[in-house]
Amino acid sequence: xxxxxxxxxxxxxxxxxxxxxxxxxxxxxxxxxxxxxxxxxxxxxxxxxxxxxxxxxxxxxxxxxxxxxxxxxxxxxxxxxxxxxxxxxxxxxxxxxxxxxxxxxxxxxxxxxxxxxxxxxxxxxxxxxxxxxxxxxxxxxxxxxxxxxxxxxxxxxxxxxxxxxxxxxxxxxxxxxxxxxxxxxxxxxxxxxxxxxxxxxxxxxxxxxxxxxxxxxxxxxxxxxxxxxxxxxxxxxxxxxxxxxxxxxxxxxxxxxxxxxxxxxxxxxxxxxxxxxxxxxxxxxxxxxxxxxxxxxxxxxxxxxxxxxxxxxx
Numbered sequence: 001x002x003x004x005x006x007x008x009x010x011x012x013x014x015x016x017x018x019x020x021x022x023x024x025x026x027x028x029x030x031x032x033x034x035x036x037x038x039x040x041x042x043x044x045x046x047x048x049x050x051x052x053x054x055x056x057x058x059x060x061x062x063x064x065x066x067x068x069x070x071x072x073x074x075x076x077x078x079x080x081x082x083x084x085x086x087x088x089x090x091x092x093x094x095x096x097x098x099x100x101x102x103x104x105x106x107x108x109x110x111x112x113x114x115x116x117x118x119x120x121x122x123x124x125x126x127x128x129x130x131x132x133x134x135x136x137x138x139x140x141x142x143x144x145x146x147x148x149x150x151x152x153x154x155x156x157x158x159x160x161x162x163x164x165x166x167x168x169x170x171x172x173x174x175x176x177x178x179x180x181x182x183x184x185x186x187x188x189x190x191x192x193x194x195x196x197x198x199x200x201x202x203x204x205x206x207x208x209x210x211x212x213x214x215x216x217x218x219x220x221x222x223x224x225x226x227x228x229x230x231x232x233x234x235x236x237x238x239x240x241x242x243x244x245x246x247x248x249x250x251x252x253x254x255x256x257x258x259x260x261x262x263x264x265x266x267x268x269x270x271x272x273x274x275x276x277x278x279x280x281x282x283x284x285x286x287x288x289x290x291x292x293x294x295x296x297x298x299x300x301x302x303x304x305x306x307x308x309x310x311x312x313x314x
Contacts, residue, residue: 006071009039010069011025069138077284089117096141098128105275133151155280160306162272164271166247169264175264179265195228
């Protein structure tokens with residue numbers, strides 16, 4: 001039994017497909033399949049149900065994969081402990097970021113990180129919350145910048161900042177000169193939302209629950225539209241398709257030559273989101289987490305309220 005074989009079975013369980021798992025592990029499918037067969041023979045159990053369009057995991061396979069994830073995590077920790085014996089701030093830090101935070105935080109975070117700890121470059125990956133949590137549990141990344149709420153993950157959580165939401169609308173919209181807009185008023189408008197899988201979509205639907213009813217009905221096809229990113233949606237709003245809701249950090253990314261949009265705050269209570277840093281409790285490079293937190297604060301993201309560095313559990 002090898003760590004490589006454990007990595008292969010975790011990949012297959014995640015992808016539910018041998019070909020995609022092989023691609024994720026940067027090996028050929030025959031190499032991966034032979035290694036998994038070898039491991040199954042050694043353990044005397046069948047881990048995966050083959051033959052369908054999607055690979056299934058057997059009941060005993062679920063237990064083996066879960067244990068394999070823990071073994072891989074501990075193997076990663078061994079390397080980190082060895083590195084900590086020299087300098088915990090020496091070497092890269094693998095950081096995951098959700099799609100609705102990355103474009104706005106990273107342009108400020110990377111220069112701040114270089115200034116704070118130039119010897120610790122960031123290896124960055126944008127993805128959905130669910131996927132980043134999975135990568136974190138598998139030891140594929142060291143920490144992740146996410147938005148609450150999170151499932152009960154068993155991870156350490158440190159609040160970074162709160163940011164309010166704003167309504168983005170075309171400059172020609174009748175509400176363009178309003179001082180504020182109530183969340184209940186949005187149900188009367190055509191709204192542009194992110195697609196399923198984005199946590200920010202869920203947060204917007206919490207602000208205006210009526211939108212979820214529209215999007216689930218035939219009327220919703222006319223009343224709501226979906227975009228793949230907040231920046232794509234911003235351009236659609238500028239084109240006059242409808243309105244959207246943006247986090248405060250997104251407001252400062254607008255092209256100064258583009259004056260087609262207006263951003264209006266919500267009436268009180270103002271909806272917002274809390275952005276947090278999460279990592280495995282067993283991760284030994286705590287000083288690296290502290291340095292990243294310091295860099296996030298030094299990034300001085302406009303429109304957000306930075307929070308004290310208090311670690312919690314999720």
